[in-house]
Amino acid sequence: MRSNVVILLVMGAYFTIADIAYGIWSHLAFGQVEPIGTAAIALLVILSVFIAYYLWSGMRRSGTLPEDNLLGNIEDETGEVGFYSPWSWWPLMLGVSCAMAFASLAVGWWLFFIAFPFAIVALVGFVYEYSRGAHAH
Numbered sequence: 001m002r003s004n005v006v007i008l009l010v011m012g013a014y015f016t017i018a019d020i021a022y023g024i025w026s027h028l029a030f031g032q033v034e035p036i037g038t039a040a041i042a043l044l045v046i047l048s049v050f051i052a053y054y055l056w057s058g059m060r061r062s063g064t065l066p067e068d069n070l071l072g073n074i075e076d077e078t079g080e081v082g083f084y085s086p087w088s089w090w091p092l093m094l095g096v097s098c099a100m101a102f103a104s105l106a107v108g109w110w111l112f113f114i115a116f117p118f119a120i121v122a123l124v125g126f127v128y129e130y131s132r133g134a135h136a137h
Contacts, residue, residue, distance in 0.1 A: 001059040002068055008052035015045040090126035097122050 019041040026034035059065075066076040100115035 001055050001065060005052045005056045005059065008048045008055070012045050012048035012052065015041055015048060019045060085129065088126070088129060090122055090129055094119065094122035094126055 019038060022041055023033050023038050026032070026037065066072050069076070097115050097119035101112050101119060104110075104112035104115060
């Protein structure tokens, strides 16, 4: 995580310089500072520094991770990454309904109004899959 923090801080410094340069350039070219672009680049600075701080504070609390060990092996990070139900149909239904909603950008907005209720039902089913039925915990 240390390298990620350094990369994000370098990005924050770059965006700071870019924001100042953009403000000066827009003032010289147009006679006034262009507010939208300047604010957008300033938000990039804030976002980069915010994520760097979050990773730094997590690194401080958790200690050295296996990927930070220069002498570590690949198998040091083995273990369960997450949990996925191989028999679940909810991810397929959620993917199809989201694909229909995305296709509505090209086909027409009427398709979005058909896909949205299906996406809500699929999302609720996917989230609460283990709250009821045979696999309830």
